[in-house]
Amino acid sequence: MVPLTIRNYARGDFAKLVALQEQCFPPPFPSELWWNEEQLSEHVTRFPEGALCAEIDGIIVGSMTSLRRNIDPNTRHHWSSITDEGYIRNHEADGNTIYVVDICVAPNFRKLGIGKWLMQSMYETVVRLDCDNLLGGGRMPGYGDVANEMTPEQYIEQVVEGILHDPVITFLLQCGRLPIGIATNYLEDEQSCHHAALMEWRNPFKKERV
Numbered sequence: 001m002v003p004l005t006i007r008n009y010a011r012g013d014f015a016k017l018v019a020l021q022e023q024c025f026p027p028p029f030p031s032e033l034w035w036n037e038e039q040l041s042e043h044v045t046r047f048p049e050g051a052l053c054a055e056i057d058g059i060i061v062g063s064m065t066s067l068r069r070n071i072d073p074n075t076r077h078h079w080s081s082i083t084d085e086g087y088i089r090n091h092e093a094d095g096n097t098i099y100v101v102d103i104c105v106a107p108n109f110r111k112l113g114i115g116k117w118l119m120q121s122m123y124e125t126v127v128r129l130d131c132d133n134l135l136g137g138g139r140m141p142g143y144g145d146v147a148n149e150m151t152p153e154q155y156i157e158q159v160v161e162g163i164l165h166d167p168v169i170t171f172l173l174q175c176g177r178l179p180i181g182i183a184t185n186y187l188e189d190e191q192s193c194h195h196a197a198l199m200e201w202r203n204p205f206k207k208e209r210v
Contacts, residue, residue, distance in 0.1 A: 002056055002057060003056070004054060004055070004056055004114065004117065005054070005055045005056075006052060006053070006054050006055075006117055006118060006121050007052070007053060007055065008044075008048050008049070008051050008052060008053075009040075009043075009044065009051050009052065009053040009060070009063065010044055011040075011041070011044060013053060013060060014037050014040045014041075016059075016060040017035055017040060017053065017060060017063055018034060018035050018036070018037070018040075020060055020061070020062070020063060020104060020106055021034040021035050021104065022034060023106050023107060024104035024105065024106065024107065025104065028190055028191070029189070030188055033086070033187075033188070035086070035102075038087070039086045039087050039088075042087045042088055042089060043065055043088060043101075046067070046088055046089070046091045047066070047067050047068060047088060047091050049125055049129070050065060050066035050067055050068070050098060050101075050122070050125065051063075051065055051066075052064045052065070052118055052121055052122065054105070054114050054117065054118055056109070061105060061106045061108075061109040061114060062103075062104060062105040062106065062109065062114045062115065062118055063102070063103070063104055063118075064100070064102065064103040064104075064118040064119070064121075064122055065088075065100075065101040065102045065103075066098045066099055066100050066101055066122060066125075066134075066136075067083065067088040067090070067091040067092075067095075067098070067099055067101060068091055068092050068093065068094070068095030068096075068097065068098055068099070068129075068131065069082065069090070069091070069092050069095040069096075069097055069099050070092055070094075070095045070096050070097070071095070071096065071097040071099065071135060073097070073133065073135055073180055073198070073200055074180070074181070076181065076183050076184075076198075077183065078183065078185060078186055078187070079137055079186050079187045079196070080187075082099060083099070083101045086101060086102070088101065095131070096131055096132045096133075097131060097132060097133055097134070097135050098122065098125060098126050098129070098131050098133075098134045098135070099134075099135050099136055100122070100134065100135070100136030100137075101136075103115060103118060103119070105118075115171060115175070116174070116175050119175040119176075119177075120175075122134060123176075123201060126201070126203050127203055127205055130203075130206070131203060131206075132202070132203055132206055133200050133201060133202045133203055134177070134200070134201040134203075135198065135199070135200050135201075136198075136199060137183050137186045137187065137196030137197065137198055137199070138168050138169050138172045138177075138179075138196055138197045138198075138199045139168045139169075139187070139189055139191070139192050139196060140152065140155065140156070140166055140168065140169055140191075140192040140193075140195055140196065140197055141166065141167055141168055141189075141191040141192055142155075142159075142164065142165070142166040142167065142169075142191075143155045143166070143191070143192050143193055143195060144190065144191045144192065144193055146164075147193050152182045152184075152193070152195045152197075153182055156169065156179050156182065156197050159173070160173065160179065169197055169199070172197075172199045175201075176201055177199040177200060177201045178199065178200055178201075179197045179198065179199055179200075180198050180199070180200050181197075181198045182195055182196070182197060182198070183195065183196045183197075183198055
């Protein structure tokens, strides 16, 4: 047992965060989508509350980044436009939704619940800032293997029912997020056939939408 610290990341963490991205998203994931220092600088300047990292013995083993936007969850969108290509310069301080830009955990530290703790910490941020929900597109890396057999919607339905297992979507379901639709051409991602499931967690302390 070792202590895990979840905290807001800062400028002194940038090099470690870039190295973490390289570990978490190897090819065929496009290397140009790894964080760069300019993006990280925007994160800690514009929305420091949404810039989280998980640390063990001084090693950053996970991170999660978000921004606030005013979003109708039924409106389809792409990762690049909703997150400003990861720079979050379109962050809205009064946004009704906290939108997940990225979450990752180092391969050697997976299956320890670190991703769930990061997600729970972001839920606390949703509640503390009195936002309506947490929303984000979940990769569907298992879909590419069955894309000739079913639609993305059918794939997500079978993952929700437990018939199929997807390493990302199943994790998000276990964290309490639910699918509300499919975003096509969401991100350059061959494993997901460029689709993503829009996964939502609603703030239980807010009134239901009319």
